[in-house]
Amino acid sequence: xxxxxxxxxxxxxxLESEIAALIVSALNLDITPADIAPEAPLYGDxxxxxxxxxxxxALVMSxxxxxxxxxxxxxxxxxxxSLRKLAAxxxxxxxx
Amino acid sequence: xxxxxxxxxxxxxxxxxxVNEQEIDRATFRAQVLTLAAALPARERVLxxxxxxxxxxxxxxxxxxxxxxxxxxxxxxxxxIAAVAAExxxxxxxxxQAECPVADLPYMQINTLPPxxxxxxxxxxxxxxxxxxxxxxxxxSTGTPMPHFKTFGRLRLAILAGAExxxxxxxQACSVVGTVPIRxxxxxxxxxxxxxxxxxxxxxxxxFFPADIASxxxxxxxxxxxxxxxxxxxxxxxxxxxxxxIAVILSATAPLSAELAAQTRQQLGxxxxxxxxxxxxxxxxxxxxxxxxxWQTLQGIALEMRDDELWAVGEVYETPQMLNDTVELFSPQRxxxxxxxxxxxxxxxxxxxxxxxxxxLTSLPGVVDxxxxxxxxxxxEEVERLAVFVVAPTLDRAAILAGLRQHLDSVFLxxxxxxxxxxxxDGNGKILARTVQALIASxxxxxx
Numbered sequence: 001x002x003x004x005x006x007x008x009x010x011x012x013x014x015l016e017s018e019i020a021a022l023i024v025s026a027l028n029l030d031i032t033p034a035d036i037a038p039e040a041p042l043y044g045d046x047x048x049x050x051x052x053x054x055x056x057x058a059l060v061m062s063x064x065x066x067x068x069x070x071x072x073x074x075x076x077x078x079x080x081x082s083l084r085k086l087a088a089x090x091x092x093x094x095x096x
Numbered sequence: 097x098x099x100x101x102x103x104x105x106x107x108x109x110x111x112x113x114x115v116n117e118q119e120i121d122r123a124t125f126r127a128q129v130l131t132l133a134a135a136l137p138a139r140e141r142v143l144x145x146x147x148x149x150x151x152x153x154x155x156x157x158x159x160x161x162x163x164x165x166x167x168x169x170x171x172x173x174x175x176x177i178a179a180v181a182a183e184x185x186x187x188x189x190x191x192x193q194a195e196c197p198v199a200d201l202p203y204m205q206i207n208t209l210p211p212x213x214x215x216x217x218x219x220x221x222x223x224x225x226x227x228x229x230x231x232x233x234x235x236x237s238t239g240t241p242m243p244h245f246k247t248f249g250r251l252r253l254a255i256l257a258g259a260e261x262x263x264x265x266x267x268q269a270c271s272v273v274g275t276v277p278i279r280x281x282x283x284x285x286x287x288x289x290x291x292x293x294x295x296x297x298x299x300x301x302x303x304f305f306p307a308d309i310a311s312x313x314x315x316x317x318x319x320x321x322x323x324x325x326x327x328x329x330x331x332x333x334x335x336x337x338x339x340x341x342i343a344v345i346l347s348a349t350a351p352l353s354a355e356l357a358a359q360t361r362q363q364l365g366x367x368x369x370x371x372x373x374x375x376x377x378x379x380x381x382x383x384x385x386x387x388x389x390x391w392q393t394l395q396g397i398a399l400e401m402r403d404d405e406l407w408a409v410g411e412v413y414e415t416p417q418m419l420n421d422t423v424e425l426f427s428p429q430r431x432x433x434x435x436x437x438x439x440x441x442x443x444x445x446x447x448x449x450x451x452x453x454x455x456x457l458t459s460l461p462g463v464v465d466x467x468x469x470x471x472x473x474x475x476x477e478e479v480e481r482l483a484v485f486v487v488a489p490t491l492d493r494a495a496i497l498a499g500l501r502q503h504l505d506s507v508f509l510x511x512x513x514x515x516x517x518x519x520x521x522d523g524n525g526k527i528l529a530r531t532v533q534a535l536i537a538s539x540x541x542x543x544x
Contacts, residue, residue, distance in 0.1 A: 027511075028511070029511075030493075030511070030512055030513070050506035050507055050509060051304070051506065051507070052327065052443075052444045052507055054304075055304070055305070055327075055328070055331050056331075058305050058306075059306075059331055059334055059335060062306075062335060068305065068306065068307035068335075068337065069305040069307065070305055070307045070308055070311070071304050071305055071308055
């Protein structure tokens with residue numbers, strides 16, 4: 001049975017900061033994990049993350065959490081809209 | 097005048113495209129193209145912004161049938177589209193989205209039109225060999241988008257020559273899945289025109305993540321061709337995901353290493369055919385990178401040295417095309433690539449020039465001086481990422497990135513933005529290479 005996790009529980013702050021750290025290290029970013037605002041767009045001006053980076057992040061997510069990202073024709077901005085959205089997606093789909 | 101039917105004479109019942117889990121046969125595609133052709137308002141040129149490859153193909157061929165030039169910008173950056181629209185007035189945007197993807201231009205949504213199946217039997221329009229059908233753009237070394245027109249007959253010759261090579265490697269015509277942009281020459285030739293003009297099958301999807309690539313391939317019958325870039329291929333192998341059998345992989349836009357080609361053959365059990373070409377020339381030559389160092393030109397294309405410059409000649413070109421790379425020519429059909437042109441940089445398969453990037457940076461309001469550079473890669477980084485040194489007392493990193501994003505494809509955005517008080521220029525206004533090295537050493541080294 002699918003549950004609406006994100007609606008009835010709050011954001012997983014520990015997972016968010018873990019993912020933020022993975023992103024900073026995978027992309028060798030100029031900032032600290034805490035600089036990534038949970039609700040700010042990942043993809044776009046703030047961090048300067050582009051589609052190459054998104055693929056890098058996807059690879060790290062699959063290695064770390066066993067989640068294969070799927071976007072198909074959807075814009076990647078759905079999953080990567082923000083750190084919070086990404087963490088929620090990982091929490092729902094992780095296998096490790 | 098040499099006239100060619102709009103579409104090849106193929107079995108109308110043969111499967112052609114896979115769109116939203118639906119199989120579409122050749123007759124339906126043909127009817128769809130002719131239905132749209134009949135519905136398009138009269139225009140000289142259209143901007144094809146379809147996101148799905150199938151609808152892109154329908155729109156392209158409908159425009160050809162109506163003698164309209166399809167304009168294909170090489171980036172979706174608003175500034176780029178605006179520059180293109182200024183140069184090509186009267187553009188009608190055609191797309192498969194509910195909303196117009198480009199501001200301030202008239203729009204028609206094309207994928208809501210049901211195919212009039214009686215048109216599957218209608219006569220196909222005959223297209224003059226010399227009819228200009230597409231206008232592709234490169235950002236060029238000057239920063240002004242440069243148009244390159246393609247004619248129907250010549251595109252077709254190049255596709256048939258390429259098919260001989262690609263289908264030859266696969267044993268027969270393939271189902272084609274491409275991860276590459278359909279508005280670039282490589283994606284247009286290999287993932288759109290190849291299956292249409294040379295009897296293949298086409299996936300409407302442009303998959304991105306490894307799992308998407310796997311499911312797009314699974315949806316198509318074997319033999320399968322995957323059209324991809326070296327960067328994306330590396331990520332696909334790294335993901336170590338289960339893939340259906342692939343007959344052959346095409347790679348272009350950036351140099352493919354022999355090691356990656358060999359690893360692909362070992363891991364996926366298929367050869368990687370690397371394509372040498374450019375927007376101006378289209379596909380010129382191929383090689384199997386892990387087993388041969390020399391390139392062989394496609395049927396009908398020859399290379400010639402004239403006054404120390406290298407030219408590609410053949411019926412596929414309206415005029416001979418100068419190539420910007422240094423090669424060692426063994427015969428008009430076989431060569432070894434020695435060096436790529438200086439000043440051009442390549443990030444994950446997209447090309448730009450340092451002079452264009454620098455010009456863009458220093459033109460931003462608030463930027464007093466600035467330069468792009470290519471730092472040494474850190475360990476584990478396979479892709480060149482750029483950095484900028486900038487003199488801009490009133491701006492911060494976010495403002496610089498936001499400014500650049502208006503003009504540049506996002507892969508060229510700098511990973512590192514280093515603010516400096518001034519850039520040490522010599523008497524000619526140039527920054528010496530050793531100065532650049534010193535700046536990199538003091539600001540960017542040891543970050544790994």
